[in-house]
Amino acid sequence: MTSADFKEAAELLREGKLVAFPTETVYGLGGDAFDPTASARIYAAKGRPSDNPLIVHIADIKELEKLCVDVPEEAYLLADKFWPGPLTMIMKKADCIPKETTGGLDTVAIRMPSHPIARRLIQETGLPIAAPSANASGRPSTTKAEHVIEDLNGRIEMIIDGGSSDIGLESTIVDLTVKPVQILRPGYITIEMLKGVIPDIVYDKAVLKRERNDSIVARAPGMKYRHYAPKGELVIFEGEPENVMNAVLDATERKLEEGYVVGILASEEFAGDYVAKISRRWPVLGTGNGSKREPYALIEVVGSRDNEETIAANLFDKLRDFDAKEIPYIFGECFPGDNLGAAIMNRLVKAAGYHIEKV
Numbered sequence: 001m002t003s004a005d006f007k008e009a010a011e012l013l014r015e016g017k018l019v020a021f022p023t024e025t026v027y028g029l030g031g032d033a034f035d036p037t038a039s040a041r042i043y044a045a046k047g048r049p050s051d052n053p054l055i056v057h058i059a060d061i062k063e064l065e066k067l068c069v070d071v072p073e074e075a076y077l078l079a080d081k082f083w084p085g086p087l088t089m090i091m092k093k094a095d096c097i098p099k100e101t102t103g104g105l106d107t108v109a110i111r112m113p114s115h116p117i118a119r120r121l122i123q124e125t126g127l128p129i130a131a132p133s134a135n136a137s138g139r140p141s142t143t144k145a146e147h148v149i150e151d152l153n154g155r156i157e158m159i160i161d162g163g164s165s166d167i168g169l170e171s172t173i174v175d176l177t178v179k180p181v182q183i184l185r186p187g188y189i190t191i192e193m194l195k196g197v198i199p200d201i202v203y204d205k206a207v208l209k210r211e212r213n214d215s216i217v218a219r220a221p222g223m224k225y226r227h228y229a230p231k232g233e234l235v236i237f238e239g240e241p242e243n244v245m246n247a248v249l250d251a252t253e254r255k256l257e258e259g260y261v262v263g264i265l266a267s268e269e270f271a272g273d274y275v276a277k278i279s280r281r282w283p284v285l286g287t288g289n290g291s292k293r294e295p296y297a298l299i300e301v302v303g304s305r306d307n308e309e310t311i312a313a314n315l316f317d318k319l320r321d322f323d324a325k326e327i328p329y330i331f332g333e334c335f336p337g338d339n340l341g342a343a344i345m346n347r348l349v350k351a352a353g354y355h356i357e358k359v
Helices: 003-014 036-046 065-067 073-082 116-125 144-154 191-195 241-257 270-280 308-324 339-350
Strands: 020-022 028-032 053-057 086-095 107-111 170-176 184-185 235-238 264-266 297-303 329-333 356-358
Touching: 003 020, 003 028, 003 116, 028 036, 065 107, 065 116, 065 184, 086 297, 107 184, 116 235, 144 270, 144 308, 235 241, 235 264, 241 270, 241 329, 264 270, 264 308, 270 297, 308 339, 308 356
Parallel strands: 053 107, 086 170, 235 329, 235 356, 264 297, 264 329
Antiparallel strands: 020 028, 086 107, 170 184
C-alpha cells in the first residue's frame, strides 16, 4: 500500500464508513469506535446481533487511559508481555465509547494488533477502530481478502488485501473486571502463557462447554451465538485418535452410500488412510474421477497434530473450501489440548453447532 492508500482508507473511517483490513489473527471489519452510527453499520453489514460486542483496536498503549476507567495493573503487565499481538482485554469503558460499540455493556474490549497494515491504518486514522471479524455473521472468519469479498462485497466501502493471516484464529480474550481474571475466548495466547503473568487466571465456565446456551450474556465476541460455521452440516468426532479416524470413515461411507458428496476435515497423520480406504469404492476429489454428478469424498488436510499452529492457520480456509464445492456433509477430527488445542476446539465446537459425537 502507498501513503495515499492509507490516507484514503483513514478518510473513509473518519467519515463513518467501513474498511476491512488484515490483522495477524483474521481480517477485521473496521469503523470509528467513537461513532455509534459506524458501529450500527458494522452490525448491519455482517448481519450480526447487536448485543455481540465489538473489539476496539488501538496502536498506542496511552489510549487505555482514554478509553477505559480504572485500568487495573494486570492490564499493563499483560500489555508489556503480549502487546502488540493477539490478546484482547476487557475493562470498564469510559463515556467516550458508545454502548453501540460495546453491545450495550459497560465494559469495552481493547486490542493492539501487531500487523503492520492494521497498526498504520489506526495511526493514520487517528481514532480507535472498532473491528469484529470481516465475515458475514455465523460464517467462518476471514483469513484472506477473497473471503471478505465473498461475504461483504457491496456492503462496505473498502477492502485492504494484506495476504493470508498468519495466525488464523481470533485473539484470546481476557476479562479483567472479574476476580480471578477469566479467559472468555481462547486463542494463540494460551492459558499457559497467561499464567506466566497472572498465575490464578482461569477459563470462564462457558468457554469449554460442549452444549449450546443462548441465554448467557455475551461478555465477549463469540460467546453466545453459533459462529464459524460452514454451510454444510459439520460433525466433529471426539475420542482416541484411531477411534476418531474409524468413526469418520464409517460416517463418510454411510453418506456416500446414500448418494451424497461428503467432506472430511483431516489431519496430515490420517489423510492418507482416508484416501486409501475410501478410494477402494468411491472417488476421492483430487484423483481425477470426482464430479458433482456422483458421490465422492473431498478430503481437506487442515494441518498436523504435531503442529497445532498449522491447524489454527488453515481451519477457516478449509471450512470455506467445503462451501466453495457445496459439500452438504462434513466430518472432522477433534484436536484436543489445553493450550492452542483449546482454541481450535472452541472454534470447531461452535462451527459444528455443538454437534460432537464421542467415540
